[in-house]
Amino acid sequence: MTGRNMAGETGQEDGAERRQERYNVKETEARWQAVWEDRNSFAATADAARPKYYVLEMFPYPSGRIHMGHVRNYTMGDVVARYKRAQGYNVLHPMGWDAFGMPAENAAMEQNSHPGTWTYANIDTMRGQLKMMGLSLDWSREIATCHPEYYRHEQKMFLDFLREGLLYRRKSWVNWDPVDNTVLANEQVIDGLGWRSGAKVERRELDQWFFRITDFSDELLAALEELERWPSKVRIMQENWIGRSTGARIEFSLSGPAGSDRLEVFTTRPDTIFGASFLAVSAHHPLAGALAEQDGALKDFIAECDRVGTSEEAIETAEKMGYRTPWVARHPFRDGETLPVYVANFVLMEYGTGAIFGCPAHDQRDLDFARKYDLPVRPVVIPPDADAAGFEVGDEAYTGPGRLANSDFLDGLEVEAAKAETIARLEAKGEGEARTTYRLRDWGVSRQRYWGCPIPVIHCDDCGLVPVPEKDLPVTLPDDVTFDQPGNPLARHPTWKHVDCPECGKPARRETDTLDTFVESSWYQARFCSPRSDAPVDRAAVDYWLPVDQYIGGIEHAILHLLYARFFTRAMERCGYLSVKEPFAGLFTQGMVCHETYRTETGAWVTPAEIEKAESGDWRHVASGAPITVGRSEKMSKSKKNVVDPEDIIATYGADTARWFMLSDSPPDRDLEWTEAGIAGAWRFVNRLWRLGGSEMAAAGTPVPDALPDAALALRQQVHRAIDGVTDNLEKFHFNRAVARIYELVNALVDFRETGDAARAVRREALEAVIRLVGPMMPHLAEEMWRRLGHESLLVETPWPEADPALLVEDTVTVAVQVRGKLRATIELPRDTDQKTAEAAALAEPNVQAALEGKTVNRIIFVPNRIVNVVHG
């Protein structure tokens, strides 16, 4: 059979046995999924004799149906899992459900149902959808975090952590909706208003549980250095989040109303002390609280500060406001000078001491504040190129390096030396000291909600806080709850919270708060190692499988989830559950899946499926005929309705097509633009491969001879270069480039028109290589083609192909010839040609000679196998 026949397969008068049947996606994909399941192809068993590889994608929240972000995430993980399996690793690739969370309660409120019913129904739907994708998952390890068999272990560890001093209770602020009488998540506060009631949000102080993550600040910071297979951007973000900063604690003495005569501030710029023009304390500082009790105006001011809610973004972007207190502070070094003391909305109680000194010339926030309240702006750090007498600060604070001026004993010192000197003088006077502070705050885990893990603690009037005895675990959620009113159903449940105190036996109350859902996702990677263990983890299993070799998920989790999981792993290690301190050795953060957005004239969002192109070329709404405005591409989201349902795509084109499209074109760490044309292109390639496979069956068993004609040898080299390139690209997570290399090989295979036994053997070898390379990405089609080539064994059990190094070397190279850096010619040279020969060949090029006409050659830059650059005068 000739190459031409091969290309024009459909409708070819080629005999019935050769006639290409259509690729039946649905039947084929379902059949191979059943085969893999029957053979338990993806069940993982710990085996000390084999190298392990644990690949994990961030498990989904069961929101209803899978979305394209899931498809992208799980396709990438599956490519890694299948590739590593082919390389001989013992691969663990599990899946589960991050099943507690707010949306289930919201759904329960809207549909008058139970969050558990909604959640488990969603899990069933989404499990079915994931199975359609043909993911090589070990489903026997499936877990759902809302199941008592999961959260009872979390409760056990809560008790361990409590015993170890890793947990404590203190007052902390929440967003409070005064109309619905309920706590609001930051997400539920929109422009300072409650999302349902529309009421102005207040802050309220509640007793809450905290994990002592700050005990690990230094460890978590230092260990970032060793996470070499994490993106540096994530490490930098975590570093900044932990925010270690060195500075000074300074104690100011106050004069004013009785009761408070000292105020401690923290500053990272003790060198600027002579530029200080005010002190400011947080609205929640005890000083402010005490004064507010007698000062109604201050009380109002604090209430006003609390209206913005608790999110840092809201606090930082709010207009800077201050309230001048009757206190003044004595300057520590300038006798007789006093500084006014303000209560200010931009000072955070959680950072440092909750009080600052303001140096407007060298801090932007302080400057804005000083301009507003007409406070002095005194420059004390003079930029290297400026003159001390003439240097002034306008709208922009100067935060760069320089020498101190107007600063008494600091004059002339550089910033760092001035910091040290200030601290030394403060220490000598006993009015301050060097201090290291972290931005990181302890992790508050109390939630005033139902659908979460109950906190296993009992409140007794006599005994205080009493941990639930381990024998009484799990503390399960009651099923008979209603969501017909806002607030936590656990708190108003008639019986659930009433228990006898385990210590004294008197009537007592259960803790009705539940845990933050980030707690569940902080240790699920460990649970997957032994998902049915009676203990939280089985030591042998976690010692074998952990850490996760490759973790894959969205960049939006760069800080919170990943930092909490790192902390929790350390806490588990301290309690003797684990030997590792870091959960994820390798991390890859994928981009989002985006799509154009569509709106009607009234501004209502509509889905891509609801619109069509009119004859005029404009888009219109199918149901109403209304014109549609096309907006820019954004992350697919339910709220903007710019979503494409993966199940529809799989039903139309199959899982392989969807997977292939997810991997093509866009680099995996960048956003992917979903387009109809893109998925259609992937579908064409599926069919192109299929036709290519159907024509090769006759060649089975023919060995490739040693001596090959040029064209056949060239194809063979191309095969091995593709194997080398695809392997390298998969290792580096460059799936889009791996796809391009496969396209190149397939193009070469289609263009290969030679006939004869040798050609046929090489062609078959090339086709087998294509199938094996494509296997991790399009597993169903690859398995089907593999079988059709006559293989008895499964492709999933076939080792990864290896490139023959002898076939990778190129004999000739194309060298660029430049004149003064501009390309003038390219020359073909034997590989590793010496400089003299290369220069001669370059200078002989007519185009080069023309460019050098009348010029003197000054020098020639030579980069072997790459470039000859002729530099003239």
Place this chain on the structure above:
RNA sequence: GCCCGCUUGGCGGAAUUGGUAGACGCAACGGACUUAAAAUCCGUUGUCCGAAAGGACGUGCCGGUUCGAGUCCGGCAGCGGGCACCA
């Protein structure tokens, strides 16, 4: 506001450590096959000038380093992620 990214043809993107910008895919256009359409196959395709050979310009914007910059440095703009109770 603060922290972290990203920006290359009509579009998605490719380009080892600074060394031929535009691989591969999509779209578009021209052609073959077909009664026709679809599918498939062949070809062209950064912009401008030119019949061609070739030339000039070109990687968000401004500037710098270098024989040579998409890549390094300084500044700016736009877009996106996160900001501790969305997950």
